[in-house]
Amino acid sequence: MKKDILEALKQNKGKFISGEELSIKIGVTRTAIWKHIKQLKEDGYEIDAVSRRGYRLIQEPDTLELNELEIDIQTRLIGRNLIYYPSIDSTNNEAKKEAALGAPEGTVIIADEQTGGRGRLGRHWVSPRGTGIWMSIILKPQLEPAEAAKITQLTAAAVTTALRNVTGCEAGIKWPNDIIINKKKVCGILTEMSAELNTVNHIIVGIGINVNVDPKEFPDEVRAIATSIKESVGHEIYRKEIVLEILQIFEELYLDFLRTRSMAKSVEICKKYSVTLGNAVRIISKDKIIFGEALDLTEDGELVIRNEAGAVEKIISGEVSVRGISDYI
Amino acid sequence: MKKDILEALKQNKGKFISGEELSIKIGVTRTAIWKHIKQLKEDGYEIDAVSRRGYRLIQEPDTLELNELEIDIQTRLIGRNLIYYPSIDSTNNEAKKEAALGAPEGTVIIADEQTGGRGRLGRHWVSPRGTGIWMSIILKPQLEPAEAAKITQLTAAAVTTALRNVTGCEAGIKWPNDIIINKKKVCGILTEMSAELNTVNHIIVGIGINVNVDPKEFPDEVRAIATSIKESVGHEIYRKEIVLEILQIFEELYLDFLRTRSMAKSVEICKKYSVTLGNAVRIISKDKIIFGEALDLTEDGELVIRNEAGAVEKIISGEVSVRGISDYI
Structure with missing residues (x-):
């Protein structure tokens, strides 16, 4: 019911809607309406309440709770099933459990805080409460395990485009799975899968974005290599807008990929915003280090x-550093 | 304590050991000893109890319960952590949960019955109570996802060798993951993995063996293509002996593989007992069918x-049928 009231207020954002009208529309007493409005204010919604005129929504808080996302989401697959946690160990871990229990394709796990956020190879990922986007998408494409890397590229394309669209920042892609602003990391993508030998059961795409994190909150060793959207654009950004844009663009690219089996659209975006191509790179792959030009x-x-010997070679995976970015000077 | 008594009886199998001796050895009253002996008899152990002489173990039941396995296991990695269920949906599913919770490498899940046993691609696998070996091994090797198929070959080599050693049956390997006797399937291997793009988190090796299943118990459509050890050798076989031999040989091959990074030993066995090599094969791979000679x-x-065009090609995965075996005539 709180969701219905919020939805009515949002439809009339900036305009008054009377308690009586809300009461009729939603089918509860005016006292019940009043109680829910009070709760919404406690949740951080700025709402005017003027006698004889009614209620007016001024401003939503920067929240990722389901009411906000569910009311505004426009996708038809990605994020239609949303699961929100105020705090969780890791959205990827939770997504694995949900996938094992049969969660449908497109299910999104989103949290306001991760207490055990992970980057690649189990590395710790700082995920403070309320200032970032920590989410995981469950996919069940018909793919061979070796093709899972395509989903990382598709995700990088979606996130970069969404960040640019919503915030105007100059996000770039450090192949294969980092989003960079001003040579510092603002987002990491962690793709994991469950598979039989030649068939993927499901893929989990984890996306972690530093949105409104104050760089001063980063540990010292992180501050040198990480940034946030806030640091880049100079003010806070509503995380919800970014989430919805990511899900929307991700869905477009993913459905196009399933239909055409071609990565053309995603790869075009990845090339356009690449900070890797044209630069010197260092790649740690298994037990060797390759130097070369991307x-x-x-x-x-x-x-x-x-590579250094002048030969052209294809890199499928590995730890890639780009000269001049983060820790590779 | 029951385990201690059983262990003492087994050490003296066929010989009497007095209640007093047992009582001193284990440090409980003779009445407690008597109660546990009674329980062991209820579990199916054949035990003589003669006054003034004591207890004598005549015969163990065909059980996979932990006491039996834990007392006799000789490995140092594979199966040192054993988890037994009288009945479970699927040992692979349970192994996935245990792996996610941090179960150590070598953990083995074993069940007397699977209510939702699966073969490849989610196909149903008949796993009746008490007549088969349904088990899964958790491995955490440093491998790329594309290398997981090696573990299937290693497992096929271990199971085939173990079945031949223990039962004298003429088990053969239908590449990549079926064990065959008399042109019918006696065992299937289901390898699943959890992975990041270029690193395996863990591998689950599921092994399902029809040991003492009476072929009449198979559904009609299965009877034509499946067999059991019992049908092949003409009598029942203690499942425990097979399990212990599999774990032992698996461990030898696995540790050798980790040490040498070479599959030489396993592949040698796979070639020796192959029912595929030299025969006409039909391979369904993605959306095409390949005919050829293995x-x-x-x-x-x-x-x-x-292949039919005369070209030599390498097959990494796919549905393989061998002319003359099972459903490919």
């Missing part, structure tokens, strides 16, 4: 480099 | 065939 992405999103 | 296995255990 030349291009293949149609599947793999990195093509010219 | 020529060889590579050093990594992949199948080499000569």
Whole structure:
């Protein structure tokens, strides 16, 4: 019912709607309406209440709770099933559990805080409460395990486009799974999968974005290599707007990929916003280190480099550093 | 304490051990000893109890309960952590949960019955109570996802060798994951993994063996293509002996693989007992069907065939049928 009232207020944002009208529309007493309005104010909603005129929504809080997301989401697959936690160990871990229990494709787990956020290879990922976007998407595409890397590229394309659209920041992609602003990391993507030998059961795409984090909150060793949207654009951004835009663009790219089996659209975006191509790179792959120049992405999103010996080779995975970015000077 | 008594009886199998001796050895009253002996008899242990002489173990039941396995296991990694269920939906599913909770490498889940046993691609697998071996091994090797197929070959080598050693049956390997006797399937292997793009988190090896199943118990459509050890050798076999032999040989092959990073030992066994090599094969891979002749296995255990056009190609995965076996006539 709180959701219904909120939805009515949002439809009339900035305009008054009378208690009586709300009462009739939603089918509860005016006292019940009043109680829910009080709760919404406690949740951080700025609402005018003027006698004889009614209620007027001035401003929503920066919240990712379900009411906000569910009312405004426009997708038809990605995020239609949303699960929200104020705090959780890791949205990827939770998504794995949900997937094992049969959660449908497109299910999104989102949290206001991660107490055990992980980056690649189990590395710790700082995920403070209320200032970032920590979410995971469950996918069940018909793919071979070796193709899962495509989903990382698709996600990088979606997140970068969404960040640029909503915030105007100059986000770029450090192949394969980091989003960069001003040479510092603002977002990491962690793709995990459950698979049989030749068939993916499900893929979990974890997305962690530093949105309104104050750089002073980062630990010292992180501050040198990480940034936030707030630091880049100079003010706070509503996380909800970014989430909805990511889900929307992700859905477009993902449905296009399923339909065409081509990564063309995502790879075009990845090339356009790449901070890797044209630069010197250092790649740690298994037990060797490769130095070279990043030349291009293949149609599947793999990195093509010219190595020190002058030979052109294709890199499918590995730890990639780009000269001048983060810790590779 | 029941385990201690059983262990003492087993050490003296066929010989009498007095209640007093047991009482002193284990540190409980003779009445307690008597009660546990009574329970062991109810569990199916055949035990003589003769006044003034004591207790004598004649015969163990065909059980996979922990006491039996834990007392006799000789491995140091595979199966050192054993988890037994009288009945469970699927040992692979349970192994996935245990792995997610941090179960150590080598953990084995074993059940007397599966109510939702699965073969590849989610196919149903008949797993009746008390007549088969349904178990899963949790592994955490440093592997790329594409290498997981090696573990299937290693498992096929271990199971085939163990079945031959213990039962004298003429088990053969239908590449990549079926064990065959008399052209019918006696065992299936289901390898699943959790992985990041370039690193395996863990691998679950599911092994399902029809041991003492009476072929009459198979559904009609299964009877034509499935067999059991009992049908092959003409009598029942203690499942425990097979389990212990599998774990032992699996451990030898696995530790050798980790040490040498070479599949030589497993592939040698896979070639020796192959029912695929030298025969006409039909391979369903993605959306195409390949006909050809199976020529060889590579050093990594992949199948080499000569296709209808006369070209030699390497098959990494797919649904393989061998002319003359099961449903490919």
